[in-house]
Amino acid sequence: MAQVLEFKLPDLGEGLTEAEIVRWLVQVGDVVAVDQPVVEVETAKAMVEVPCPYGGVVTARFGEEGAELPVGAPLLTVAVGEGAEGHRPAADPGTDGGAARAGEQPGARERRSEGSGNVLVGYGTSEAPARRRRVRPQGRASGVTAGAGTAGAGSSGAGVPGRANGRVRAAEPVDGPVPVISPLVRRLARENDLDLRELTGSGPDGLILRADVEYALRAAAAQGGRAAREAGPHPDGTVREQALAATAGATATAGAAVTEPAGVAGSAVPPGDVRIPLKGVRGAVADKLARSRREIPDATCWVDADATELMRARAAMNAASGPKISLVALLARICTAALARFPELNSTVDTQAREIVRFDHVHLGFAAQTDRGLVVPVVRDAHARDAEALTSEFARLTEAARAGRLTPGELTGGTFTLNNYGVFGVDGSTPIVNHPEAAMLGVGRIVPKPWVHEGELAVRQVVQLSLTFDHRVCDGGTAGGFLRYVADCVEQPAVLLRTL
Structure with missing residues (x-):
């Protein structure tokens, strides 16, 4: 069977x-x-x-x-x-x-230990602990839940009480203790007059998470917006009282979850406005950048450098037989050599222990723009790779990033980041440090500019280099020394050869 x-x-x-x-x-x-x-x-x-x-x-x-x-x-x-x-x-x-x-047959809910067991990290095919079932008393309806269920109408879950966009909500309030741990979740619900007993949490054992509360508020606000648009004047000049009542109830429930534009207080957000959820890669980037700004006292220094000799060296290398060497690979070699001389910038700050942790390896991240947003793939042990190996790894990770196939391990663990924003046609930038790292080197576009070379004015290939660093790990002298060394290697690649 x-x-x-x-x-x-x-x-x-x-x-x-x-x-x-x-x-x-x-x-x-x-x-x-x-x-x-x-x-x-x-x-x-x-x-x-x-x-x-x-x-x-x-x-x-x-x-x-x-x-x-x-x-x-x-x-x-x-x-x-x-x-x-x-x-x-x-x-x-x-x-x-x-x-x-x-339609399950008797015994269908039983679990067995057979299966491959190859289900990513920390999950197997054996019996999982039974989850607590919550008792839902009859006879009481939930206004917020009804809004959430209506907001999900049109999906394949339409008509299923309390389910919208794949999240489960209780159709009726529950008795007994409310499974909430976070004081933040309780405060958010209290400030928006939301009864937590009317929700079923999506966390372990029905634990109510902040995302559950925010989802319920958004669903109620969305229902209120639709009701407001349906409450427009009729040909006979009357207004649908039922829609107005629904709008008022949803607005009161949503509270601070929706910020109304100035001049339209008490009405719905104009239908022409667009709301884009901060989730997935975009949400992760937003959280990391905001955390970096909150926690890292960063500073930026920059310098213009003559990259003519570096470009000539790369052209000479690629003229020979063998794999072509990319410019970003040469810049990566320069970065790893500079970090060997200034290890303070290849570190992180342990705020709990109040210690600076210096790494004995360089896992080099590089910024890559994709259709899904900005990602930072990491080249492991970049200090141990030559230009050819770096070129190959950069190409592999870039292709995987654009296809959305990077693994979590390829996106974490970096110790220093190289940001080649020159590909966007700009000269300079003051990038935000990739938390929890301590520094980032930015490289602008390389363009012909007037430059004094050997005492004479000439047209040279000039690039602007910038270094944003965590001022807790070093002072300006160290940061300036690092950036000056990078600039010297760009202007005279032979400097790099002498330090290898």
Whole structure:
């Protein structure tokens, strides 16, 4: 007899707690093999294809494309064993988890330890601890929850009480202690007159997270906006009282969750405005940059350098047979040589221990602009690679970044960052340090400019170099010495050869 097994979103590593469904790779009724990728998800770090540890027939999928799911939430169910081919549901239940389970045979909820076990980080195919079921008393309705459910209308989860965009909300308040740990979550709910008993948390054992509260507020505000637009004047000059009442209730519930433009207090946000969620890669970048600005007292110094000789050296290297050497690889070699002379800048600050930690290796990050936002892939042990090896690794990581295939390990652990913003056609910048690193070297465009060379005015290839650094790890003298050494190597590559 076929057995229905539930596959949950695994721990994707690097402390990530949720992921967004980008693309389903299987349909309900499809036959899948063990370790076959079944869904493509996007985390704050990278795009990941998630393999299923079971082989059989897909009987249900949970979550639409674009929905965010917490780690441990059901992804799909698979019928395995003898008779699995005939265990096909009549229709795809979409995000309706209750419907997916309604047709399960006796014993289908049992878990077994069989499976490949190859499910990314910290997640296997063995029995997971049972999650607490929450009691939902009858006879009480939730205004906020109703708003959330309505906001999700139009998705495959439409008509499912309390479910919108892949998140679960209780259709009715619950009795007993509210599973909330964070004082911030309680304060956010209190300030917006939101009853936490009306929510079902997406955290472990139903724990209510800040994201759950914010989602409920956004859903209520969105419902209020639609009601306001529907409350426009009728041909007979009357106004829909019901829509106005809904708008007032949603606005009161949302509270500070929505900031209304000046001059339209009490009304919805103009329909022409666009709201773009800060999530995925964009959200991760925003959080990191904001944290860097809050915690790092940075300073920037810069210098113009004559890059004519560096460009000639690169042309000579590429004229010979063999792989071509990229300019960013030469700049990386210069960076690693400079960090060997000024190790203060290859460090981080341990704020808990109040210590500066200097690294004995250089994991060099480099800024890469992609369609999904700015990412910083990391070249491991850059100090031990020659120009040819650096060129190859830069090319591999850049291609993976543009395709959205970088792993979390390839996006973390950097000790110093090289930012070649000259590719955007600009001369200079004051970049934000890539937290928790201590410094970043910026390189502008290389352009012909008048330059005094050997006592005479000449047209030379000039570049502006800038160094943004954490003033806690060193003073201006060290930062200036580092930048001057980099500039000397750019102007006279032979300087670099003497230090190798």
